[in-house]
Structures are given as C-alpha cells and as structure tokens.
Amino acid sequence: xxxxxxxxxxxxxxxFDAISSIVDEVQIEVDSDGLRLNAIDRSHITYVHLELxxxxxxxxxxxxxxxxxLDTEELMKVLKRSKNDDVMELTVDAGNLILTFEGxxxxxxxxxxxxxxxxxPTPPQIEYPVTIGIxxxxxxxxxxxxxxxxxxxxxxxxxxxxxxxxVGDFADARVEYLHGxxxxxxxRAVFAIENIKEMFKAEKFADNTYISLGTDMxxxxxxxxxxxxGKLTFLLAPRxxxx
Numbered sequence: 542x543x544x545x546x547x548x549x550x551x552x553x554x555x556x557f558d559a560i561s562s563i564v565d566e567v568q569i570e571v572d573s574d575g576l577r578l579n580a581i582d583r584s585h586i587t588y589v590h591l592e593l594x595x596x597x598x599x600x601x602x603x604x605x606x607x608x609x610x611l612d613t614e615e616l617m618k619v620l621k622r623s624k625n626d627d628v629m630e631l632t633v634d635a636g637n638l639i640l641t642f643e644g645x646x647x648x649x650x651x652x653x654x655x656x657x658x659x660x661x662p663t664p665p666q667i668e669y670p671v672t673i674g675i676x677x678x679x680x681x682x683x684x685x686x687x688x689x690x691x692x693x694x695x696x697x698x699x700x701x702x703x704x705x706x707x708v709g710d711f712a713d714a715r716v717e718y719l720h721g722x723x724x725x726x727x728x729r730a731v732f733a734i735e736n737i738k739e740m741f742k743a744e745k746f747a748d749n750t751y752i753s754l755g756t757d758m759x760x761x762x763x764x765x766x767x768x769x770x771g772k773l774t775f776l777l778a779p780r781x782x783x784x
Contacts, residue, residue, distance in 0.1 A: 543571070543607055543633050546600035550629035550642065551745065552766075554620045556591055556773050559743035561613035563587050563775075568661045572606040581662045587736055588759075588776040590664055597770040599628075609638055610657045619650040665776060669753035669761065671698050671728050673720040677750040677764065681741045683716045688734050690714040693780055698754055699727040707734075728756045730779040740775045747773070757781070 547553065560567065564580040575594040581587070595601045619640050623629060627642040637651040683705050687694045691709035698704075703718040737760075746764045753761040757779055764773045 542602045542604045543631075544600060544602040545571070545576070545598050545631040547597070547629045547631075548599050549625070550620070550623040550627055551625045552593070552597075552771065553629065554623060555743050555745040557613060557617050557620055559740055559746075559773075559775075560589055560591065561617040562739045562742055563589055564613055566655065566657055567611055567613055568657055569609040569611065570606065570661075571603050571609070573603060575601075579662050579664055586733075586778045587739065588662065588665060590772070590774040590776075592773075593771045594769070596768075597766070600630075607633070609633070610655050611638060611652060612655055615652050619652055622648060622650070665759075667753075667755075667759065667761070667776075669758065670726055670755050671724055672751055672753040673698060673703060673722040673724070674749070674751050675703065675718060675720065676748075677741065677744045677762075679718065680750070680752070680762075681744060683718065684734060684737055684741070686716050687714045692734050693731055694734050694737070695729060695731045696752075696754055696760060697727065697729040698724060700724050703752075728754050728758075730754060730757050730760060731781075732760055732777055733780055736777050740777070743773055743775075747771070 563582050567578045567580045569576060569578045577592045579590050623642045624644055627644040630641040632639045636654050638654060640650045642648045687705050687707045690712040691707035693707060695706045701719060703720050706715045740762050743764060747766045749765040751763045759779060760777045762775045
C-alpha cells in the first residue's frame with residue numbers, strides 16, 4: 542500500500558521548482574520514516590537533498606520502501622497545475638506516479654517512472670567552521686544587488702557580518718549583513734551567482750534559513766520547516782579565483 546496525502550502542495554511545488562532547475566532526474570525514496578531524495582547536477586557543481594518527515598503528511602501509508610525515479614521537468618509541469626488550497630494525493634500504479642489535486646475541482650495526472658542513468662549520490666559529510674541564520678529574502682535581495690557588478694560573488698563571514706562582494710569590469714559592489722551569531726573565525730569563498738539563483742526558487746519552502754561556510758569550501762544553504770518536519774539543502778561548489 543502506498544498513499545501520501547498532503548494538504549499543502551506548495552511544499553512540493555516550491556522545492557521541485559528549484560530542484561528541476563538543477564537536476565534532470567531524481568530518485569525519491571519513501572519508507573516508514575518519510576520521503577527523501579539526493580541528487581547532483583551533471584556538472585557536479587550543485588548537490589541537493591530533500592527530506593520530508595512522515596509527520597508532515599495528513600495521510601502516510603507506505604508498507605514497504607519504494608523508489609520513484611522521475612524526470613524533474615515532467616514532474617514540475619504537473620505540480621504547477623496545483624493550487625495552494627488543493628489537497629495533494631500521491632499513489633503509484635504500474636510504472637507511474639499518480640498525482641491528484643482536489644479543491645474546487647479534482648485533477649489527476651500520471652507521470653511515468655523512468656530508469657536512472659546513474660546511482661543516487663551519497664550525502665556529503667562536511668564539518669563547517671561557520672553557520673549563520675539569514676532570511677532567504679534578505680540573501681536573495683543581496684545577491685541581486687551584487688549581480689549588477691559581476692557574475693561571481695565572494696562570501697565572507699567574520700565575527701560581526703556576512704559580506705558579499707563582487708568586482709566587475711565597470712562596477713564593484715559590496716553588501717554587509719549583521720548576522721548576530723557567535724563566529725570565532727573569518728571564512729571566505731567565491732561562487733557563481735547563476736548557481737546561487739537556482740536555489741532561490743525554493744525561497745517559499747520554509748522560513749528558517751541557514752548558510753554554512755568555510756574558506757574555499759562549498760556553500761551549504763539549508764531551509765527548514767517548523768518542528769523539523771522537512772528540510773531542503775543545497776550544496777554549491779566554490780569557484781577557485783585566478784591569481
């Protein structure tokens with residue numbers, strides 16, 4: 542028996558809006574604990590992890606572990622047809638994931654399951670020297686400011702501030718955010734703005750947002766639902782600056 546019911550399909554819609562812009566295919570694993578996926582883009586620049594706990598769902602029936610291999614673009618086409626006040630139901634039949642959205646009208650879609658061309662990646666285990674909280678809306682606006690000068694951004698976190706800087710051919714930009722966290726060392730790394738902006742498509746997933754950073758280490762952006770019922774994490778490889 543496999544049946545998942547969620548009264549807020551926007552959680553799926555906003556997470557897969559970002560995921561589908563990063564990876565073409567995913568394997569969604571579902572067991573008695575909940576739903577999760579791990580994927581990495583073909584260029585191995587961005588890694589994504591989604592986890593939704595069993596307690597988040599209105600109905601969660603999964604009597605044995607199941608793996609759903611899906612084309613993210615095709616799944617996103619269907620999710621876009623949902624409304625925020627719909628109730629979403631997920632079931633499976635032979636070779637299909639069935640999505641039903643029920644509100645003023647009832648809509649049913651079938652998305653064909655696929656064969657994956659690669660193994661699901663193992664989540665990377667990274668110990669970061671610095672983690673700070675920042676509203677994702679603030680981070681998004683800051684990156685938009687920086688983008689007017691260049692296509693790369695340097696993240697620096699020191700004792701007091703998160704500093705974003707870019708140096709372009711015709712303009713420079715610098716934005717400082719007072720983070721209010723306990724930080725004991727200064728860290729710095731450079732990233733492509735294009736890749737960061739892909740993550741921001743998930744900005745409505747959750748209110749609690751954190752970034753983790755180390756010098757010349759990947760940037761991890763974590764979005765958490767309340768009560769630890771869900772988490773969406775992006776890990777972005779740094780760009781090595783030319784001397």
